Amino acid sequence: MRIAFALIAGALFGAGLYLSGMTDTDKVQGFLDIFGAWDPTLAFVMGGAIVPMALAWQRARGGAPLAGGRFPQPASRQLDKSLFVGSAIFGVGWGLAGLCPGPAIASVTYGGLNGLWFLLAIGAGFVCAPAARRRLDSAATVT
Amino acid sequence: MPADWLWGLVGGVMIGSAAAIYLLGNGRIMGISGIIGGLVDGSARSQWAERGAFIAALVLVPAMMHAFAATPPQTHLTSNLALVLGGGFLVGMGTRIGSGCTSGHGVCGISRLSLRSILATGVFISVGVLTVALLRAVGE
Numbered sequence: 176m177r178i179a180f181a182l183i184a185g186a187l188f189g190a191g192l193y194l195s196g197m198t199d200t201d202k203v204q205g206f207l208d209i210f211g212a213w214d215p216t217l218a219f220v221m222g223g224a225i226v227p228m229a230l231a232w233q234r235a236r237g238g239a240p241l242a243g244g245r246f247p248q249p250a251s252r253q254l255d256k257s258l259f260v261g262s263a264i265f266g267v268g269w270g271l272a273g274l275c276p277g278p279a280i281a282s283v284t285y286g287g288l289n290g291l292w293f294l295l296a297i298g299a300g301f302v303c304a305p306a307a308r309r310r311l312d313s314a315a316t317v318t
Numbered sequence: 319m320p321a322d323w324l325w326g327l328v329g330g331v332m333i334g335s336a337a338a339i340y341l342l343g344n345g346r347i348m349g350i351s352g353i354i355g356g357l358v359d360g361s362a363r364s365q366w367a368e369r370g371a372f373i374a375a376l377v378l379v380p381a382m383m384h385a386f387a388a389t390p391p392q393t394h395l396t397s398n399l400a401l402v403l404g405g406g407f408l409v410g411m412g413t414r415i416g417s418g419c420t421s422g423h424g425v426c427g428i429s430r431l432s433l434r435s436i437l438a439t440g441v442f443i444s445v446g447v448l449t450v451a452l453l454r455a456v457g458e
Contacts, residue, residue, distance in 0.1 A: 176343075177343075177344050177367075177368045178367060178368055178371045179343075180339055180340065180343030180344045180368075181340070181344065181368040181369070181371040181372040181375070182371050182372070182374075182375045183336075183339055183343075183375075184336040184337070184339045184340040184343070184344075184348060184372060184375075185336070185371065185372035185373065185374065185375030185376040185379070186336075186375040186376075186378075186379045187332050187333070187335055187336035187339065188332075188333055188336035188337075188348065188375075188376055188421075189375060189376040189377070189378070189379035189380045190329075190332055190379050190380070190383065191328075191329040191330065191331075191332030191333035191335075191336060192329065192333065192380065193329070193379070193380040193383050193384070193391075194325055194328055194329040194332065194383075195325055195326045195328070195329025195330055195332075195333070196322065196325060196326065196329070196391065197329065198380065198391065198393055199391055199392065199393060199394055200393055200394045200395050200396070201394040202322075204450050204453075207443070207446040207447045207449070207450040208447075208450045208451070208454065209447055210447075210451050210454075211450075211451075211454055214322070215323060216322050216323055216325075216326040217326070218326075219323045219324075219326035219327045219330060220326045220327070220329055220330035220333065221330060221420075221424055221425065221428075222327070222330060223326065223327040223328070223329070223330025223331040223333070223334060224330040224331065224333040224334035224337065224425045224429075225334060225425060225428055225429045226331070226334060226429075227331060227334035227335045227337070227338045228334045228337045228338050228341070228425055228426060228429035228430075229429040229430070230338065231337070231338030231341050231342055231429075232341070232429055232430040234342060235341060235342060239345070240341070240342060240343060240344055240345030241342060241343050242343050242344050242345070243345075244344070244345045245345055246341070246345050247341075247345065247346070247347055250427065250430055250431075250432035250433070250434060250435070251432075251434060252433060252434070253434070254433070254434060254437065257415050257416065257417070258416050258417060258434055258437070258438055259416070259437070259438075259441055260415060260416070261411070261412045261413065261414070261415030261416020261417065261438075262412065262416040262418075262423070262437075262438040262439075262441040262442045262445070263412070263416075263441055263442070263445045264408050264411055264412030264415060264416070265408065265409055265411075265412025265413050265416055265419060265442045265445075266412070266441060266442035266443065266444065266445025266446040266448075266449065267405075267408050267412070267445055267446075267449050268404070268405045268406065268407070268408025268409035268410075268411075268412055269405075269409060269420075269442060269446045269449070270445065270446040270447070270448070270449025270450045270453065271401050271404060271405035271408070271449055271453065272395065272396065272401060272402060272405030272406065272409070273394075273395070273396075274393075274395065274405070274406075274409070275350075275409060275413075275419050275420045275421075276350040276351045276354060276409065276410075276413060276419050276420075276421075277350040277376070277419070277420065277421050279406070279409075280350065280354070280373065280376055280377060281376055281377065281380045282380060282393045283377055284377060284380070284381035284384065285380075285381065285384045285390065285393065286393040286395060287393070287395070289395050289396070289397065289399065289402045290393060290395055292399065292402050292403060292406065293395065293402050293403075293405065293406040294406065295406070296402065296403045296404075296405070296406025296407045296409075296410065297354075297406045297407070297409050297410035298358050298410060299406075299407055299410060300406065300407045300408065300409060300410020300411035300412070300413075300414070301351075301354065301355040301358040301359055301410045301411075301414055302358060302359060302410075303407075303410075303411055304355070304359070304410065304411045304414030304415050305359055305361075305414070307411060307415055308414065308415045311415065
């Protein structure tokens with residue numbers, strides 16, 4: 176059952192990214208290009224996605240997931256250095272290439288060789304991140 | 319073009335519904351950097367089956383749509399390999415250090431009004447805007 180839910184979610188997510196145009200780096204960089212030829216599409220994608228998910232969070236109050244287990248803990252309220260530093264690093268990479276992890280994976284079969292390189296570079300970043308994060312966290316506790 | 323925002327809205331509702339199914343079905347947050355990152359760095363080996371199934375569907379469905387499309391869309395990814403590799407590495411590092419990307423913070427976090435996610439999304443969009451402005455300034 177868990178596998179079935181994962182397959183349905185992955186399929187819907189992939190189709191949604193494809194149809195919304197979010198695997199096109201021109202549309203993503205166009206959204207970030209507010210001083211140039213601004214393309215608002217990404218705002219509609221995010222807005223459209225937040226509504227069903229907000230309803231799901233409402234529904235998740237109290238009960239349990241259909242496949243068993245528990246719902247995630249309430250959102251942490253701790254604002255640490257790694258949240259801001261990490262998000263800023265992500266923002267630089269996102270702006271440089273116009274792809275975030277979801278669309279990079281969704282477009283891997285038609286993104287050419289560079290799409291594959293991009294994905295491998297994300298993987299390298301994932302591998303290096305835990306060490307970098309530990310350094311950030313320990314630096315934060317010292318100061 | 320008006321059709322663009324309409325497709326954006328349609329695709330967005332599908333993305334949000336995918337996240338809703340993942341939450342209500344499996345009790346998990348559909349954050350891509352978390353789902354993949356946990357497999358790559360070995361912190362989520364016990365969930366490899368459901369995460370693998372999610373990724374397989376995420377790759378296969380757009381692949382089929384692209385294969386059967388009358389006018390298949392392009393990714394328009396830059397041909398500058400330094401930007402591709404540098405951008406990818408920073409995306410990988412940043413999303414894991416900051417505990418989320420566009421799907422995790424931007425969709426799942428904001429929709430439960432998580433302060434962390436709202437701030438994280440504000441930071442990565444603002445920094446992305448500055449980065450694109452700099453790129454355009456140097457003519458990329």
